[in-house]
Amino acid sequence: MRNYIIKRILLSILILFFVSFIIYTLLRCLPSSYVETMAQQLSMAPGAKPYEEWLAQLKGQYGLDLPLIPGYLHQLSNLLTGNFGDSWKFTVPVVDKFASVIWISFIMGGIAFILELIIAIPLGVIAATKQYSKADYAISVFALAGISLPTFFFATLLKLVFSVKLGWFDLVGLTGRDFYQLDAVGQFFDMAHHLVLPIVTLVVVSVGSLMRYTRTNMLEVLNSDYIRTARAKGLSEKKVIYHHAFRNTLIPLVTIVGGSLPGLFSGALITETLFNIWGIGYTSYTAMTAGDIPFSMFYLLFIAVLTLAGNLISDILYAVVDPRVRIA
Amino acid sequence: MRDNMDDLKGKRNDGEEQLSLNDDRRVKVLSPGTLVAKRFFRNRLAVIGLVILAVMFIFSFIGGVISPYGQDEVFYRYDYQAKEYAAVTENTDFRYTSAEGQNFSGMLQAQFMLAAAKNETSFTYKDVTYSVAKEGEDFYVISQGNTVLALAYKDIVNAEDASTKLSFDFQRAALKAYTNEEKSFAVDNKEYTVDENGGVNQGGNSVAYISRFVVQSKVSGVTFTRDFKEQLAQAIESDQEEFTFTNEEGTYDYTLVYDADTKSYSVKQEKETQVFDTYSFPNKAHWLGTDRNGMDMLTRLMYGGRVSLVIGFIVVFISAFLGIILGGVAGYFGGWVDNLIMRVVDVFYCIPSMPLIIIMGSAMDGMRVDPQMRMFYLMLVLGFLGWPGIARMVRGQILSLREQEFMTATEACGISIPRRIFRHLIPNVIPQLIVICTMSLGSTIITEATLSFLGLGVKFPFASWGNIINDVSNSFVLTSYWFVWIPAGICLLLTVLGFNFVGDGLRDAFDPKMKR
Numbered sequence: 001m002r003n004y005i006i007k008r009i010l011l012s013i014l015i016l017f018f019v020s021f022i023i024y025t026l027l028r029c030l031p032s033s034y035v036e037t038m039a040q041q042l043s044m045a046p047g048a049k050p051y052e053e054w055l056a057q058l059k060g061q062y063g064l065d066l067p068l069i070p071g072y073l074h075q076l077s078n079l080l081t082g083n084f085g086d087s088w089k090f091t092v093p094v095v096d097k098f099a100s101v102i103w104i105s106f107i108m109g110g111i112a113f114i115l116e117l118i119i120a121i122p123l124g125v126i127a128a129t130k131q132y133s134k135a136d137y138a139i140s141v142f143a144l145a146g147i148s149l150p151t152f153f154f155a156t157l158l159k160l161v162f163s164v165k166l167g168w169f170d171l172v173g174l175t176g177r178d179f180y181q182l183d184a185v186g187q188f189f190d191m192a193h194h195l196v197l198p199i200v201t202l203v204v205v206s207v208g209s210l211m212r213y214t215r216t217n218m219l220e221v222l223n224s225d226y227i228r229t230a231r232a233k234g235l236s237e238k239k240v241i242y243h244h245a246f247r248n249t250l251i252p253l254v255t256i257v258g259g260s261l262p263g264l265f266s267g268a269l270i271t272e273t274l275f276n277i278w279g280i281g282y283t284s285y286t287a288m289t290a291g292d293i294p295f296s297m298f299y300l301l302f303i304a305v306l307t308l309a310g311n312l313i314s315d316i317l318y319a320v321v322d323p324r325v326r327i328a
Numbered sequence: 329m330r331d332n333m334d335d336l337k338g339k340r341n342d343g344e345e346q347l348s349l350n351d352d353r354r355v356k357v358l359s360p361g362t363l364v365a366k367r368f369f370r371n372r373l374a375v376i377g378l379v380i381l382a383v384m385f386i387f388s389f390i391g392g393v394i395s396p397y398g399q400d401e402v403f404y405r406y407d408y409q410a411k412e413y414a415a416v417t418e419n420t421d422f423r424y425t426s427a428e429g430q431n432f433s434g435m436l437q438a439q440f441m442l443a444a445a446k447n448e449t450s451f452t453y454k455d456v457t458y459s460v461a462k463e464g465e466d467f468y469v470i471s472q473g474n475t476v477l478a479l480a481y482k483d484i485v486n487a488e489d490a491s492t493k494l495s496f497d498f499q500r501a502a503l504k505a506y507t508n509e510e511k512s513f514a515v516d517n518k519e520y521t522v523d524e525n526g527g528v529n530q531g532g533n534s535v536a537y538i539s540r541f542v543v544q545s546k547v548s549g550v551t552f553t554r555d556f557k558e559q560l561a562q563a564i565e566s567d568q569e570e571f572t573f574t575n576e577e578g579t580y581d582y583t584l585v586y587d588a589d590t591k592s593y594s595v596k597q598e599k600e601t602q603v604f605d606t607y608s609f610p611n612k613a614h615w616l617g618t619d620r621n622g623m624d625m626l627t628r629l630m631y632g633g634r635v636s637l638v639i640g641f642i643v644v645f646i647s648a649f650l651g652i653i654l655g656g657v658a659g660y661f662g663g664w665v666d667n668l669i670m671r672v673v674d675v676f677y678c679i680p681s682m683p684l685i686i687i688m689g690s691a692m693d694g695m696r697v698d699p700q701m702r703m704f705y706l707m708l709v710l711g712f713l714g715w716p717g718i719a720r721m722v723r724g725q726i727l728s729l730r731e732q733e734f735m736t737a738t739e740a741c742g743i744s745i746p747r748r749i750f751r752h753l754i755p756n757v758i759p760q761l762i763v764i765c766t767m768s769l770g771s772t773i774i775t776e777a778t779l780s781f782l783g784l785g786v787k788f789p790f791a792s793w794g795n796i797i798n799d800v801s802n803s804f805v806l807t808s809y810w811f812v813w814i815p816a817g818i819c820l821l822l823t824v825l826g827f828n829f830v831g832d833g834l835r836d837a838f839d840p841k842m843k844r
Binding site for chain 1: 690794824
């Protein structure tokens with residue numbers, strides 16, 4: 001087991017190396033006039049250095065004056081020594097900016113994820129046990145509709161109904177206008193109030209796939225021999241489903257849930273942008289559209305690390321949870 | 329036996345031929361394809377999905393042909409718009425006209441002002457004494473000795489015909505008559521009459537008019553008639569905010585707005601102008617109204633559907649092509665080839681596609697890439713990022729298929745390796761491939777729409793369902809013009825739902841373990 005984990009981690013590092021190389025190359029391939037534009041803009045700021053100095057500094061900072069491979073190695077050594085550079089857009093070190101916005105994304109994602117689990121697993125189990133019933137059809141349609149809903153359309157609909165027509169929530173933002181006059185409890189509730197619509201959006205859009213996943217796995221388990229045995233023994237249907245079948249359905253569920261945990265830190269790009277909530281997603285979107293190379297680079301790498309971590313966790317959990325899986 | 333058969337035939341009671349139990353004709357033979365189709369059509373959701381897709385395809389591909397309007401045809405409407413027409417200032421400063429051959433300099437003007445303010449009858453400047461005679465209300469004649477130097481006045485004498493220059497004597501006489509409210513005066517042996525509005529007439533013809541208001545034109549090539557100015561003056565004096573004026577061009581409404589800062593009135597003319605027919609509500613000519621550029625919404629929706637569907641198909645085609653080749657090669661050869669390709673797949677899995685496309689989109693914004701080229705790049709990038717999932721699936725299937733006997737048979741027959749992979753292995757993967765492609769069509773359409781919504785995908789003048797909805801970033805559109813974004817969203821939702829329903833139904837139908 002330990003050898004397996006070590007092997008996987010080493011492999012992940014190798015993959016990360018290539019991913020970072022590809023990301024670097026792509027960002028290098030952005031037209032060089034891009035850095036020039038950036039330097040132009042930076043030199044326009046009051047009291048800034050002249051254009052040539054900015055250009056030289058930016059090129060030097062990101063190894064753009066070097067050829068591709070040495071440039072990448074230069075950048076890599078920067079990254080390995082923990083020097084992630086300063087964000088062009090926010091003019092603070094990239095890591096500081098990240099640390100300041102990541103928590104709201106995590107809280108939002110976490111709450112949405114817990115709600116998804118609470119909704120998806122029971123509904124998935126019901127759909128599977130009553131296959132082809134009206135309930136199954138209704139749940140399937142709901143799940144597929146959730147998968148098919150474009151986030152931006154659903155969020156806009158929610159805004160129209162609950163913010164504009166009913167006036168229950170503010171249209172955008174994380175805090176109300178009198179946020180700073182409130183005490184700590186009031187501030188907490190104000191933020192919670194503003195997070196309702198984004199979380200509803202996240203839940204509805206992503207609950208469908210988890211529901212489908214639960215249903216498929218539950219169906220597979222229900223068709224297996226040991227369930228037939230359990231029924232043949234004369235166990236009650238309740239015991240068959242919740243004692244024998246559901247526990248086995250949990251195996252793939254636990255792995256997928258474990259695998260999505262790192263993803264909670266990656267932020268919800270579209271939802272945050274639509275609701276103007278300064279989490280990782282919206283911050284990165286702003287940085288990316290503004291051509292903030294250091295920030296974008298760090299963000300892309302960060303997401304890649306999270307994806308790798310998610311895969312690793314789900315593979316390891318799979319081996320840990322399911323006693324039938326033996327890893328050589 | 330024969331007797332038996334005849335006997336059976338005799339016994340038939342439902343008009344159908346009775347067959348023996350082991351007769352082949354009793355068995356209805358169904359090909360695997362028919363079985364799949366049967367299972368598929370038994371699934372209600374899948375059929376609904378298929379119908380939705382059929383409708384969307386007809387709507388997008390045939391609708392665009394039938395629609396009487398073009399994709400980027402702009403419509404206009406006539407609208408009353410208030411345009412700046414003129415500015416009116418009430419003259420509060422003295423104006424001066426010097427007599428022929430005389431010069432009344434700025435210094436003298438300043439001295440005169442002081443004298444007039446103190447009601448003095450003379451002032452001295454550089455040892456010369458000038459006399460000031462008040463000849464009427466705000467009307468002075470300045471002379472040096474017996475020579476008349478200049479006139480100072482606030483009411484302005486305008487010639488009826490702008491090209492004639494009014495003589496000094498005429499101005500003096502006219503002003504004198506007007507400021508003293510006299511009805512007539514004579515200059516150069518000609519009799520003139522003055523009416524209470526300041527009009528100066530000679531024998532029934534109007535020659536000039538006197539008014540304290542200065543009217544400046546804000547529209548080039550417009551001169552104001554005396555009638556217009558008189559009506560304007562009346563409106564200002566009676567504090568009217570609106571008035572109507574008719575001339576040979578037609579009747580127009582004018583509104584007056586007083587600006588306290590500049591102490592002037594601005595006159596706006598309500599004129600019918602041709603404007604873009606933006607955000608017009610659904611009507612007979614435009615069933616879903618028009619968008620922000622005055623283009624027909626329904627037609628845009630049709631063309632947008634075309635773009636969204638075509639992009640979806642091309643992207644899925646590219647990724648399926650790459651995925652089949654790489655997955656097939658990896659699965660068939662195994663060993664280091666498999667390892668290499670699978671690591672590439674891992675690397676691609678880790679590249680966050682959405683942020684990457686956003687960066688590329690904004691870079692293309694910066695480079696001002698032509699919208700058509702942009703669409704091609706978008707398809708290429710999405711296709712190139714989509715293949716790893718398909719490759720993984722194809723490889724997994726082929727790994728198990730290549731161990732089966734029919735593969736040993738192909739080897740024994742000496743069939744070439746590419747033929748073995750693409751003629752004998754891949755066709756066995758087709759069912760799963762169709763399912764995965766149908767599902768990814770839906771997600772590709774969502775991705776494209778999201779990008780276009782963010783303004784980084786398909787760009788104007790091309791329509792796409794995403795960039796149609798993009799209009800709601802203007803919150804006024806969000807609240808007031810539902811027809812701009814809700815239909816596009818519903819089209820998008822229905823299409824993706826259709827693909828998912830069909831994909832789901834196909835998966836169930838292809839699954840031989842399925843009981844129904």
